[in-house]
Amino acid sequence: MTRLRTAIPGPKSLELQARRKAAVASGVGSTLPVYVESADDGLLIDVDGNQLIDLGSGIAVTNVGNPAPAVAEAVHAQIDRFSHTCFMITPYEGYLEVCEELNALTPGDHEKRSVLFNSGAEAVENAVKIARHVTGRQAVVVFDHGYHGRTNLTMALTAKNMPYKHRFGPFAPEVYRVPASYPLHDGLTGVEAAQKAIAAIEKQVGADNTAAVVIEPIQGEGGFIAPAEGFLPAVAQWCRERGVLFVADEIQTGFCRTGSWFASDHEGVVPDLITTAKGIAGGLPLAAVTGRAEIMDAVHVGGLGGTYGGNPVACAAALGAIRTMRERDLNAAARRIEETVLSRLRAVAEKTGIIADIRGRGAMLAIEFTERTPEVAARVAKACHDQGVVVLTCGTYGNVIRLLPPLVIPDDLLAEGLDVLEAALLEGAPTA
Numbered sequence: 001m002t003r004l005r006t007a008i009p010g011p012k013s014l015e016l017q018a019r020r021k022a023a024v025a026s027g028v029g030s031t032l033p034v035y036v037e038s039a040d041d042g043l044l045i046d047v048d049g050n051q052l053i054d055l056g057s058g059i060a061v062t063n064v065g066n067p068a069p070a071v072a073e074a075v076h077a078q079i080d081r082f083s084h085t086c087f088m089i090t091p092y093e094g095y096l097e098v099c100e101e102l103n104a105l106t107p108g109d110h111e112k113r114s115v116l117f118n119s120g121a122e123a124v125e126n127a128v129k130i131a132r133h134v135t136g137r138q139a140v141v142v143f144d145h146g147y148h149g150r151t152n153l154t155m156a157l158t159a160k161n162m163p164y165k166h167r168f169g170p171f172a173p174e175v176y177r178v179p180a181s182y183p184l185h186d187g188l189t190g191v192e193a194a195q196k197a198i199a200a201i202e203k204q205v206g207a208d209n210t211a212a213v214v215i216e217p218i219q220g221e222g223g224f225i226a227p228a229e230g231f232l233p234a235v236a237q238w239c240r241e242r243g244v245l246f247v248a249d250e251i252q253t254g255f256c257r258t259g260s261w262f263a264s265d266h267e268g269v270v271p272d273l274i275t276t277a278k279g280i281a282g283g284l285p286l287a288a289v290t291g292r293a294e295i296m297d298a299v300h301v302g303g304l305g306g307t308y309g310g311n312p313v314a315c316a317a318a319l320g321a322i323r324t325m326r327e328r329d330l331n332a333a334a335r336r337i338e339e340t341v342l343s344r345l346r347a348v349a350e351k352t353g354i355i356a357d358i359r360g361r362g363a364m365l366a367i368e369f370t371e372r373t374p375e376v377a378a379r380v381a382k383a384c385h386d387q388g389v390v391v392l393t394c395g396t397y398g399n400v401i402r403l404l405p406p407l408v409i410p411d412d413l414l415a416e417g418l419d420v421l422e423a424a425l426l427e428g429a430p431t432a
């Protein structure tokens, strides 16, 4: 491959890495410490002049490209007019436009309202605030393998101890965890898995105490686990019958990532509240809670907000990103990526004994290894990184490689990245 000029990381990246050690808290990790100078959709160009193929999109953020022209233009135009007023002090139109888009694009054609924040965790925190306020109940139900962020409440909602929670307690109270649907391992139909989860809620929490069920329609950090068909509709229906709010955390799955605007759309699930972030604004920090008007408007004036929430530059970026998703039909693009990647990876899986499952939807795809330890996934990821292909791992057992290419990645670049991944998988196999 001619894209690499040096070993990975190269000498300049190594120099920066040494400087970093003296300046940056070591609690912040980096999957691949090459220092980026510029990007070109599916490529990251580092300080040593290496071109890396990006199959991670900065964790499902740069769905529309990096930098996306419509995002860059909108950001330039806005920053030249004004950078901040605080929407809670003197408002501006961009915030409204983003909320109008969210209300129109999210599942369900009921009347909706939105409120904007800076990060995914902040959106989830606020969804819980709203749900507790409107129901007058306290308990929040989450699932095995769930991931919802790193703030105190969202750490409590997140399943995995290491690295997210270890020695960071005590955690927020009134959070209860129940089994999720994990088709590869539980052997249950969606309805059976839902019955199991619901039974646990009824026995251990009580519907009358439960404000909300918070769920990722496809679990992200926990392993790219798509629940068996029927699971989400059954949980949503139970919520509806019991006055429990169904909160879909679509922070990773949203904005065309899974081949539709939101992953809830695939089974026609209509959440009461939906949290979004990551792919929303082409890389600028923005997040939202969108939900039924009567729920969202139940909170007193001043109860929701934040200094930077819905920053005008981030709103402009979101409008540019959403326009790009529409104009370039990125839902169709995600579905094409799914076809390409799944067929190639399934062919490789037949040739090696190390792969337990190839799965996913749209451009949110994963390889789960048979071994329930991180070693094989880490080895394969490292082999890709050495060849200049950025892939991420995930999963409760760390034994999953996840692929999140930008939805605008050119076909030949995706193919080139997959060549490297395939070779790494075949090499990682004990028997060729």
Ligand SMILES: *Cc1c(COP(=O)(O)O)cnc(C)c1O
Residues within 6 Å of the ligand: 118, 119, 120, 121, 122, 124, 147, 148, 149, 150, 216, 220, 221, 249, 250, 251, 252, 277, 278
């Ligand atoms: C990333 C993520 C979050 C947290 O978002 P941040 O912006 O990192 O706070 C919450 N939920 C899900 C499903 C995510 O993937």
